[in-house]
Amino acid sequence: MLDNYALLGHVVKNASVREPIKCFEKCQSDCRCISFNYLTTTNDDNCQLNEENKNTKFDALRPKENYQYYDLVIDYNIKADAQFNECQNGCCGTQPCLHGGTCHETCDVTKKRFTCSCKPGFVGKYCETFTCPTGWLEFNHSCFRKFENSKSWHSAQEACENQNSSLASIHSSEENEFLYAHVFSNSFLWIGFNDIKNEGVFEWIDNSYVSFTDWEYDEPNNYGNNEDCAVMQVTQWGDFPCVHTYHYLCRIIYG
Numbered sequence: 001m002l003d004n005y006a007l008l009g010h011v012v013k014n015a016s017v018r019e020p021i022k023c024f025e026k027c028q029s030d031c032r033c034i035s036f037n038y039l040t041t042t043n044d045d046n047c048q049l050n051e052e053n054k055n056t057k058f059d060a061l062r063p064k065e066n067y068q069y070y071d072l073v074i075d076y077n078i079k080a081d082a083q084f085n086e087c088q089n090g091c092c093g094t095q096p097c098l099h100g101g102t103c104h105e106t107c108d109v110t111k112k113r114f115t116c117s118c119k120p121g122f123v124g125k126y127c128e129t130f131t132c133p134t135g136w137l138e139f140n141h142s143c144f145r146k147f148e149n150s151k152s153w154h155s156a157q158e159a160c161e162n163q164n165s166s167l168a169s170i171h172s173s174e175e176n177e178f179l180y181a182h183v184f185s186n187s188f189l190w191i192g193f194n195d196i197k198n199e200g201v202f203e204w205i206d207n208s209y210v211s212f213t214d215w216e217y218d219e220p221n222n223y224g225n226n227e228d229c230a231v232m233q234v235t236q237w238g239d240f241p242c243v244h245t246y247h248y249l250c251r252i253i254y255g
Contacts, residue, residue, distance in 0.1 A: 006037040006064040010052040014045040020068065023047035027072050031091035031113050038068045051125070055110040074109060089113055099254070101127030120164065121254030130254060139178050143252040144168060146183045153229035156190045156248035157205055167192035168251035169204035171211045183249060184232055190248035193230035193237070195220070202230070206253070213237070 001020075012032045017023045020038045027033035027049050035053035039046035053071050054061045061069065074089075092103035097116035104115050118127035121143070132143035143165075151159060157167045168191045170176050183189070192205035193213075199222065204210060220227065220239035229242040232249070240246075 002069040005069040006067040007050045007060050008062050010050045011048045012051045013049040015047040016044050017047045035071050041066045098127045145250050148247045150245040153190050153242035160250035165250040165252040166206040168249040169206050169208045176214050188246040189232040190246050191230050196228045
């Protein structure tokens with residue numbers, strides 16, 4: 001315990017307790033907590049649970065009058081010279097990692113009680129923050145990218161798959177307007193809409209639900225009985241032969 005010190009900027013929860021041992025118990029029961037600050041002059045919100053400690057964020061430990069700083073000390077019954085990476089401490093039972101992240105329990109008394117391995121598209125301590133790969137545009141928890149090396153529709157889909165994505169599906173007027181404003185540049189652009197399996201019944205190549213369309217007047221028209229794949233045209237969508245070569249739009253959907 002350090003008198004007149006507190007770890008600043010890493011509080012995850014406040015509680016009201018009457019003595020430090022009660023603050024310790026609250027810290028012990030919250031797996032995010034690895035240290036706590038205890039304010040000695042009041043019983044209201046006087047217990048601050050920290051997700052860091054003086055070992056992980058030493059610069060955050062500052063003098064603060066009337067506070068006491070405590071590290072959470074748990075005996076994991078591990079020898080000091082033992083090599084260990086993971087153990088079982090129960091912290092992953094509450095599913096603390098968000099967006100499908102994988103939780104790993106750890107028993108190093110100086111560090112975190114668990115860590116998260118995030119799925120692609122998410123970062124942060126708990127996989128709480130969404131992000132797109134470099135060069136991709138984010139909109140509504142999806143990432144979009146236009147590729148300007150012209151390909152047939154099937155080759156474009158294969159190229160998207162090589163980027164862990166698919167030819168883009170579009171599910172709202174807001175998405176459509178965003179893509180026309182920020183991606184489209186007066187060149188036909190393959191998207192994932194097609195009626196290859198069943199003439200006249202368009203579906204998205206990523207198997208997502210068809211909730212929005214934006215066909216040009218008199219489209220789709222299957223001109224020549226071989227137009228099965230959709231493009232973004234200058235203002236709206238049209239159907240064209242899948243063997244034509246155009247730029248293409250890929251989409252990664254996360255979450």
